[in-house]
Amino acid sequence: MAGRIPQAFIDDLIARADVVEVVGRRVPLKKAGREFKACCPFHDEKTPSFTVSPTKGFYHCFGCGAHGTAITFLMEYDHMSFVDAVETLAAMLGVEVPRDESDRPARRYDELFDLNARVARGWQQQLSGHDDAVDYLKKRGIDGATAKRFGLGFAPDGWSAVLDRYGKDAEAIERLLSVGLIIRKDNGRHYDRFRDRLMFPIRDARGRTIGFGGRTLGDGEPKYLNSPETVLFHKGRELYGLHEARQALRNIERLVVVEGYMDVVALARHGIDFAVGTLGTATTPEHLNRLFRLTDNVDFCFDGDRAGKQAAWRALETALPLIREGRQVRFTFLPDKHDPDSYVNEFGADAFVAALDGGVKLADYLISELASDVDLDSVDGRARLAERARPLIGKVPEGVYRELLMDSLAAAVGLSADKLKQLLKPGRDNDAARDKQRPLAKIRRIGSHGGPSVIRRAVTLLLNHPEAGRELDASVLAELERPGAALLRKLIETVQSEPNISTAGLLERWRHDDEGRYLGKLAAANIPAEEAEFDAAAELSQCLGQLKLVARKDRIDFLIQKQRDSSLSDDELAELRGLR
Numbered sequence: 267m268a269g270r271i272p273q274a275f276i277d278d279l280i281a282r283a284d285v286v287e288v289v290g291r292r293v294p295l296k297k298a299g300r301e302f303k304a305c306c307p308f309h310d311e312k313t314p315s316f317t318v319s320p321t322k323g324f325y326h327c328f329g330c331g332a333h334g335t336a337i338t339f340l341m342e343y344d345h346m347s348f349v350d351a352v353e354t355l356a357a358m359l360g361v362e363v364p365r366d367e368s369d370r371p372a373r374r375y376d377e378l379f380d381l382n383a384r385v386a387r388g389w390q391q392q393l394s395g396h397d398d399a400v401d402y403l404k405k406r407g408i409d410g411a412t413a414k415r416f417g418l419g420f421a422p423d424g425w426s427a428v429l430d431r432y433g434k435d436a437e438a439i440e441r442l443l444s445v446g447l448i449i450r451k452d453n454g455r456h457y458d459r460f461r462d463r464l465m466f467p468i469r470d471a472r473g474r475t476i477g478f479g480g481r482t483l484g485d486g487e488p489k490y491l492n493s494p495e496t497v498l499f500h501k502g503r504e505l506y507g508l509h510e511a512r513q514a515l516r517n518i519e520r521l522v523v524v525e526g527y528m529d530v531v532a533l534a535r536h537g538i539d540f541a542v543g544t545l546g547t548a549t550t551p552e553h554l555n556r557l558f559r560l561t562d563n564v565d566f567c568f569d570g571d572r573a574g575k576q577a578a579w580r581a582l583e584t585a586l587p588l589i590r591e592g593r594q595v596r597f598t599f600l601p602d603k604h605d606p607d608s609y610v611n612e613f614g615a616d617a618f619v620a621a622l623d624g625g626v627k628l629a630d631y632l633i634s635e636l637a638s639d640v641d642l643d644s645v646d647g648r649a650r651l652a653e654r655a656r657p658l659i660g661k662v663p664e665g666v667y668r669e670l671l672m673d674s675l676a677a678a679v680g681l682s683a684d685k686l687k688q689l690l691k692p693g694r695d696n697d698a699a700r701d702k703q704r705p706l707a708k709i710r711r712i713g714s715h716g717g718p719s720v721i722r723r724a725v726t727l728l729l730n731h732p733e734a735g736r737e738l739d740a741s742v743l744a745e746l747e748r749p750g751a752a753l754l755r756k757l758i759e760t761v762q763s764e765p766n767i768s769t770a771g772l773l774e775r776w777r778h779d780d781e782g783r784y785l786g787k788l789a790a791a792n793i794p795a796e797e798a799e800f801d802a803a804a805e806l807s808q809c810l811g812q813l814k815l816v817a818r819k820d821r822i823d824f825l826i827q828k829q830r831d832s833s834l835s836d837d838e839l840a841e842l843r844g845l846r
């Protein structure tokens with residue numbers, strides 16, 4: 267099996283690859299100053315907001331937020347895996363991809379995907395032999411072809427079917443544990459997580475099985491059981507059925523978010539191939555970003571009960587920061603006692619689509635909820651409305667959509683737009699809501715003495731001007747215990763050991779880390795406009811100067827605290843006197 271691709275090779279590849287050529291072969295680019303522009307290939311638009319920067323080796327769309335390196339572009343545009351994208355890029359440049367056989371992690375991931383695939387196949391083969399399971403599917407109207415398309419299977423009763431078959435040695439058992447297929451008991455023994463359940467493999471966008479959902483056939487509890495969070499499976503990111511939808515549809519015109527896997531499968535059975543399911547979690551911004559990459563029309567379909575209404579309101583709050591002109595979000599509430607599965611089985615596909623088409627638009631839903639039980643004839647009532655609306659409207663990005671939303675709200679509540687705007691004058695809530703949407707906002711908000719925002723600024727500067735960090739004295743960071751300080755230190759170390767690294771090169775270094783996603787957003791932060799006289803190196807050392815003061819203050823606070831606790835040593839006392 268192939269080993270991991272050495273980082274040095276990726277550094278080199280990114281340094282040599284021309285992002286303009288890679289993108290330009292697939293999307294017609296127009297030169298605009300130092301950058302290139304195009305209509306974004308990842309969302310529908312008429313005026314170009316997709317920018318490619320050759321010096322940074324980076325592309326970014328101001329419309330939908332898509333961004334990344336040449337490798338990312340191949341992955342997203344051609345739906346390639348990381349390894350395939352690296353190989354394609356290498357082939358363009360006429361070089362061979364070396365394999366570092368000694369490096370194990372990537373191989374381990376392959377093994378884990380492979381293990382999930384084998385277990386899924388095994389369960390699939392067992393399905394037809396279990397009458398209960400087959401009957402259950404028949405009763406729900408699921409035919410063989412649909413079951414096959416979604417890879418449905420059956421995990422038989424018993425404590426060790428998976429363990430016995432796939433856990434032959436200690437290493438195999440570790441793998442089963444790490445994908446959550448077995449559970450370790452206190453006494454060190456193991457047993458199968460999924461027993462006597464109808465099994466739904468959960469696939470990532472590329473069709474690899476990353477986890478499972480299991481449903482009991484009888485009255486067993488819990489009714490639904492998912493794989494735990496694992497290295498492969500992150501509930502807040504994945505949408506059940508997205509891979510299948512992409513396989514089934516050439517153009518995705520709309521997507522509907524439903525709650526359960528059975529809903530997705532039942533809808534697909536009725537020819538509605540555009541349903542996806544959240545996996546037992548509320549809709550996250552990541553979910554929505556993924557949906558909006560594929561289509562501008564997202565419907566949410568909820569049960570009509572109280573829980574459904576609550577889930578809808580939370581989805582609305584999550585959607586607000588991502589809403590803009592051209593994007594349409596609607597909410598459909600099914601009649602009492604119905605879920606999409608039962609509804610489509612009883613009334614058919616056309617009725618379901620009609621229900622979606624009749625869904626409430628996000629703006630209307632927002633306004634009707636805000637205006638409910640508020641007496642707009644009274645001053646108090648209007649104040650209350652403004653209080654409710656302010657944090658929500660504050661989440662909507664400034665722009666045409668926000669203006670229209672304000673106008674509709676004003677009309678609905680019988681105020682003039684100006685009067686409403688006055689009522690909604692930004693308060694503290696507004697800022698807090700907006701901060702939440704910003705990458706690394708957490709870092710910025712934690713400390714109140716300027717340290718974190720300075721760190722964030724330094725990270726942004728370094729990413730966009732890696733060369734500016736070459737001569738930087740970063741010693742202060744070693745003792746700074748603030749969020750983001752460690753990341754900043756690693757970035758500086760990297761640009762100093764790799765003096766020719768570009769923005770794209772840095773992003774590739776962090777591709778497989780959580781921080782990578784934030785870095786991508788920061789790298790997009792100040793493309794394109796930058797003044798010629800801008801001195802990034804000077805700015806950076808100024809940032810570090812400020813951080814030095816922060817570190818000093820932190821140290822003083824720490825020593826004073828120790829002094830209060832009477833645990834200050836003589837050396838520390840001397841140090842404290844020196845610092846003051």
Ligand SMILES: [Zn+2]
Nearest residue numbers: 306309327330
């Ligand atoms: Zn875009």
